[in-house]
Amino acid sequence: MVKIAILGYGTVGSGVYEIIKNENFYEKALNPIGVKYILDIRDFPEHEEKEIFTKDFEQIVNDGEVYCVVETMGGLHPAYEFTKRLLMAGKNVVTSNKELVATYGPELLAIAKEKNVNYLFEASVGGGIPIIKPMCTSLTSNRIEKIVGILNGTTNFILTEMINKGKTFDEALTDAQNKGYAERNPAADVEGHDACRKLAILSSLAWGDYVNYKDIVTEGITEITTKDVMYADKLGFVIKLIGFAKKDGRIFARVAPMLVPKKYPIAGVDGVFNAIIVKGNYLGTSMFYGRGAGKFPTASAVVADVIESVRHINANKAYLEWKEAAPDYMLPASESENRYFAITDTPKDQIESLFGDILTADGENGEYAFVTGVMKERDFTEKAAVTGLTKFIRVLES
Numbered sequence: 001m002v003k004i005a006i007l008g009y010g011t012v013g014s015g016v017y018e019i020i021k022n023e024n025f026y027e028k029a030l031n032p033i034g035v036k037y038i039l040d041i042r043d044f045p046e047h048e049e050k051e052i053f054t055k056d057f058e059q060i061v062n063d064g065e066v067y068c069v070v071e072t073m074g075g076l077h078p079a080y081e082f083t084k085r086l087l088m089a090g091k092n093v094v095t096s097n098k099e100l101v102a103t104y105g106p107e108l109l110a111i112a113k114e115k116n117v118n119y120l121f122e123a124s125v126g127g128g129i130p131i132i133k134p135m136c137t138s139l140t141s142n143r144i145e146k147i148v149g150i151l152n153g154t155t156n157f158i159l160t161e162m163i164n165k166g167k168t169f170d171e172a173l174t175d176a177q178n179k180g181y182a183e184r185n186p187a188a189d190v191e192g193h194d195a196c197r198k199l200a201i202l203s204s205l206a207w208g209d210y211v212n213y214k215d216i217v218t219e220g221i222t223e224i225t226t227k228d229v230m231y232a233d234k235l236g237f238v239i240k241l242i243g244f245a246k247k248d249g250r251i252f253a254r255v256a257p258m259l260v261p262k263k264y265p266i267a268g269v270d271g272v273f274n275a276i277i278v279k280g281n282y283l284g285t286s287m288f289y290g291r292g293a294g295k296f297p298t299a300s301a302v303v304a305d306v307i308e309s310v311r312h313i314n315a316n317k318a319y320l321e322w323k324e325a326a327p328d329y330m331l332p333a334s335e336s337e338n339r340y341f342a343i344t345d346t347p348k349d350q351i352e353s354l355f356g357d358i359l360t361a362d363g364e365n366g367e368y369a370f371v372t373g374v375m376k377e378r379d380f381t382e383k384a385a386v387t388g389l390t391k392f393i394r395v396l397e398s
């Protein structure tokens with residue numbers, strides 16, 4: 001039997017334990033798999049296997065029988081120190097920790113390669129959706145041109161509940177927390193940081209250069225109001241938190257709420273579901289869709305990586321490597337081009353004289369929403385400043 005350990009018995013870690021206990025993966029992994037340790041700072045006196053719980057990391061890292069360790073602790077520290085020591089000790093590590101992968105991915109992947117073990121992180125992006133492995137295998141014949149994704153289940157759930165059920169932001173967030181979708185600190189979800197880290201991971205995989213999440217311009221959904229949603233609807237759009245990255249010479253990446261035309265398939269991605277559209281030069285577009293958060297969807301992706309590492313015992317799959325990018329690898333946000341949506345009561349002829357042809361949806365008391373044609377963000381913000389407009393939402397193009 002191949003022995004594994006689980007670090008962190010929270011939502012995902014407990015899901016991993018239950019799946020491994022309930023299923024027989026002998027044929028898929030070519031070996032039986034058993035959980036030897038669970039590390040957690042809390043006590044679980046009622047647990048059916050309370051004897052396998054430990055608070056001592058040294059016990060795990062020094063146990064030669066432990067072949068693979070699941071890191072579902074989340075956060076950077078001590079997850080980073082533990083992962084590094086485990087890889088250095090020649091153990092495979094499987095994680096759902098996007099913060100850790102996005103921050104220390106290059107170093108941890110390099111150690112895994114040197115030690116001929118695997119550092120696998122399918123569950124770090126898109127919960128249960130298979131996307132990391134396709135990016136590293138099935139899509140490698142393509143030059144990836146663009147990635148567009150709904151990458152955070154919590155915010156998509158909140159926006160959907162607000163739009164379809166008229167819930168307040170706070171009510172919808174509490175529901176998302178109760179369902180186990182949200183991060184320990186849900187600011188990471190609603191301010192876009194979680195989606196930003198996931199976009200950094202996907203971009204690094206797509207282009208082989210390490211895309212530092214700190215270089216990705218990120219806006220969350222906290223400023224989105226029901227009025228925005230209502231005008232967007234009148235104009236034929238829904239509002240979604242979108243992770244967008246493209247490479248045309250330099251890389252451009254941004255996480256922000258966007259108006260998505262209702263006719264686009266991604267506009268229909270609701271609730272906790274995520275979707276990732278990848279455009280390759282030969283494939284064209286392909287959309288990966290599924291549950292982006294939650295105990296068992298995410299745990300199933302973790303367990304699949306455990307099976308992968310057990311199936312290819314004592315071999316580094318070597319399909320992931322991120323080089324250091326050139327210092328100017330990222331295109332500045334002001335150079336990006338979009339259409340823009342805003343709400344105003346400035347007379348339409350003034351807005352048209354600034355922005356040219358606009359699409360409009362009328363409200364009350366002279367207020368209306370408009371959508372511009374395509375222009376550089378720098379030009380839009382300069383012109384918008386003339387009328388005192390500071391809030392705007394970009395429009396997603398196909």
Ligand code: HSE
Pocket residue numbers: 124126127151152153154155181182183189194292293294
């Ligand atoms: N908080 C994350 C989300 C969990 O809502 O998508 C999955 O990464």
